[in-house]
Amino acid sequence: MSSSPLAGATVVLGVSGGIAAYKAVEVMRRLEDEGAHVVPVLTAAALRFVGEATFSALGSERARTSLFDDEDSIPHTSLGRRADLVVVAPATARLIGSYAAGISSDLLVATLLATRAPVLVCPAMHTEMWEHPAVKENLATLRRRGVHVLEPDEGRLAGGDVGAGRLPPPERIAAAAASVLSKSTGARPGPAAQRPAGQGQDMAGLRVLVTAGGTREPVDPVRFIANRSSGKQGYAVAEAASDRGAAVTVVSTVGLEAPAGSEVIRVETAAEMAEAVLTAAQGHDVIVMAAAVADFRPVDPSPSKLKKSKGPPRLVLEPTVDILAELGRRRREGQVLVGFAAETGAVAAAAALKLEEKHADVLVGNDVAAEGVGFSGETNAVTIVTRSATREVPLTTKRRVADAVLDVALSELRSRSLLDQDHRKDQQGAEKP
Numbered sequence: 415m416s417s418s419p420l421a422g423a424t425v426v427l428g429v430s431g432g433i434a435a436y437k438a439v440e441v442m443r444r445l446e447d448e449g450a451h452v453v454p455v456l457t458a459a460a461l462r463f464v465g466e467a468t469f470s471a472l473g474s475e476r477a478r479t480s481l482f483d484d485e486d487s488i489p490h491t492s493l494g495r496r497a498d499l500v501v502v503a504p505a506t507a508r509l510i511g512s513y514a515a516g517i518s519s520d521l522l523v524a525t526l527l528a529t530r531a532p533v534l535v536c537p538a539m540h541t542e543m544w545e546h547p548a549v550k551e552n553l554a555t556l557r558r559r560g561v562h563v564l565e566p567d568e569g570r571l572a573g574g575d576v577g578a579g580r581l582p583p584p585e586r587i588a589a590a591a592a593s594v595l596s597k598s599t600g601a602r603p604g605p606a607a608q609r610p611a612g613q614g615q616d617m618a619g620l621r622v623l624v625t626a627g628g629t630r631e632p633v634d635p636v637r638f639i640a641n642r643s644s645g646k647q648g649y650a651v652a653e654a655a656s657d658r659g660a661a662v663t664v665v666s667t668v669g670l671e672a673p674a675g676s677e678v679i680r681v682e683t684a685a686e687m688a689e690a691v692l693t694a695a696q697g698h699d700v701i702v703m704a705a706a707v708a709d710f711r712p713v714d715p716s717p718s719k720l721k722k723s724k725g726p727p728r729l730v731l732e733p734t735v736d737i738l739a740e741l742g743r744r745r746r747e748g749q750v751l752v753g754f755a756a757e758t759g760a761v762a763a764a765a766a767l768k769l770e771e772k773h774a775d776v777l778v779g780n781d782v783a784a785e786g787v788g789f790s791g792e793t794n795a796v797t798i799v800t801r802s803a804t805r806e807v808p809l810t811t812k813r814r815v816a817d818a819v820l821d822v823a824l825s826e827l828r829s830r831s832l833l834d835q836d837h838r839k840d841q842q843g844a845e846k847p
Contacts, residue, residue, distance in 0.1 A: 418592055420445060420499075420588075420595060421448065421449030421450070423450050423499060423595055424451045424496050424497055424499075425450045425498065425500070425501060426452075426455055426493055426496075426500045426531075427441065427442055427445065427453065428455050428456075428457075428500060428505075428509075428522045428525070429454065429460040429464065429469070429502075430457045430460055430502065430506045430508070430509040431458070431459020431460045431461075431462060431463060431506055431508075432506045432538050432581075433463060433572045434580075435460045435463040435464045435504060437504070438460075438464070438503055438504070439468060439469070439472060440584040441503050442473055444584045444585060444587070444588035448592060450474075450591075452473050453475055453497075454469040454470075454473045455493065455521055455522050455525060456477055456522075457479075457521075459506075459508075479521065481524060484521075489521060490524035490525045490528045493521075493525045493529070494525050494527075494528030494531070495528075497529050497531040498595065499531055499532055499534065499595045500526060500529055500533045501534045501587065501591050502535045502536060503536040503538075504536060504581050506537075507539050507543045507549050509522070509523065510537060511549075513526050513561075514552035514556055515552075532562065532594050533560075533561045534561075534562045534591055535564070536563075536581060536590075537553070537563070537564075537565070537566050537579075538579060540571055540575065540579050541575070541578050541579045544566060544579040545578070545792065554671055557671045560674045562590070562674065564582055564586070564587060564657070565811065566579045566581060566582065567581070567582050567583075568814070589615075590657060592615065593657060596615060596618070596659065615658065616659065616824065617658040617820070618659030618660070620659075620660045620661070620699045620700060620827075621661045621662075621663070621698040621699050622652075622655040622660040622662050622663070622698060622701075622702065623663045623691065623698040623701045623702070624652040624655065624662065624665070624704060625648060625664075625665045625666070625702070625704055625707075625737075626647075626648025626649050626652070626664060626666045626667070626668060626670070627643055627666050627667030627668035627705055627706070628640050628642065628644075628645070628668075628707075628708070629641075629681075629687055629734075630682050630683060631684065631708050631710070631711035631712060631734070632683070632715045633720070634716040634717075634718065634719050635716075635717070636719050637720070639708060639712065641789075642706075642789040643705065643756075644668065645667065645668035645670050645705070646670065646789075646790070646812055647704050647812045647815065648664070648666070648702070648704035649664070649666075649671070650816040651702050651704055651820065652672060653813065653816070654813060654820055655702075656676055657673070661676075662677070663676065663678075664676055665690045665691055665705070666678060666680060667681055683708075684707050684734035684737070685735065687705060687707060687737060688740070691703075691741070692737070692741070695741055695745075696744075699748070699749060699750065700750045700752065700820075700823050700827060701749065701751050701752065702752040702754075702823070703738050703741070706754075706789075708734055709733065709734060710734060711734050712729050713730045713731065713732045738753045738772045738774060742772050742773025742774055748827075750776070750826045750827045751772075751773070751775050752774065752775065752819060753768060753772055754777075754779075754780075755778070755780075756782045757780065757781055757782070758781060759783070761780060761781050762797045762804055764779055765777040765779030765797055765799040769799055769800070775800065775823075776798060776799070776819070777798075777800075778798050778799075779799065786809050787809070793810060793812065794807075794809070794811075794812050795807060795808055795809040795810070796815055796818075798818065798819060798822050800822060805818070
């Protein structure tokens with residue numbers, strides 16, 4: 415019997431009307447291979463791309479396509495109550511918009527609205543649609559409601575275009591489904607051999623602390639010194655770690671949507687972030703300092719608003735706590751420390767220098783002056799430096815950067831664990847008479 419979290423679970427597989435609908439057949443087979451009982455639900459638009467007979471023949475039971483042409487008088491309610499998990503692959507912009515707005519225009523959206531089971535949506539669409547503000551806002555709304563989102567890959571799209579919006583491979587969707595169900599039920603993940611490397615539950619059992627956003631250092635009650643950090647890269651790291659099974663704590667200065675189930679600690683200044691991070695650090699296996707912490711703060715901020723009529727204030731600045739360096743000094747055995755460095759040129763050299771100065775294990779540098787690499791955008795390009803290697807990640811989504819950073823951090827963690835085991839064996843051997 416399968417030890418997957420999906421074993422014995424009833425999974426409603428929703429298929430909406432995009433060209434990637436044909437991949438849903440393989441998604442269904444992957445879920446069934448993990449032991450799930452899969453009930454396919456297809457929209458009318460999906461039937462323009464795939465056949466009902468295929469899903470009825472290969473699914474655990476016949477495909478459902480209509481609210482009204484069904485022997486069950488309330489099929490959406492029945493399906494919603496039976497489901498242990500609902501997976502929508504592909505999820506089109508229309509499906510996402512209807513779900514976010516609560517418009518039950520078909521059986522699939524009605525089932526999504528009627529269920530209390532966890533939901534995983536897998537968007538797939540052309541890049542222009544994926545990047546449209548309406549789609550982003552609808553997905554943000556769903557995330558706030560606890561819906562899990564597996565972001566699309568970059569690659570070849572319909573019509574020969576290339577860009578973000580490609581449905582992830584079926585094995586990744588199945589692994590994400592297992593992860594969502596595992597976290598919602600408390601089930602343990604299956605053996606590592608059943609999961610693709612770098613995906614699924616490869617961070618299960620780990621605690622990850624992520625900082626995000628830029629700190630604000632007050633000048634007076636209405637003014638502050640800050641930087642351009644949006645927090646998006648830090649939140650992408652938090653989401654990736656959560657999707658890969660980790661328990662996540664986010665120390666943040668911004669109000670973005672954190673992964674469902676994560677702990678969020680809100681701060682504003684560098685001093686508040688330092689206190690929160692240094693207090694929580696010992697309980698975490700991986701610490702990712704993605705926040706842009708101010709290097710200086712006003713020594714004596716005014717308790718009342720400074721008046722323009724009195725001329726420009728004379729600000730005296732003092733250094734803030736170097737949180738990354740302090741973490742490097744205080745780290746516990748086996749802990750992996752990841753730092754970020756926003757640079758404007760010579761990224762690899764600057765990252766390597768900071769890696770040593772801060773006593774970090776991984777340093778992620780990016781050239782914020784480069785096109786598409788700025789603070790507030792959806793993309794990033796980074797250089798990931800460790801003591802043994804340098805990895806270049808070309809311009810891509812911040813989520814893909816996040817996974818690359820976590821891949822390196824996890825590799826460092828595993829290497830350190832093996833070294834610790836060897837060290838203990840050596841000590842035990844030396845103690846024998």
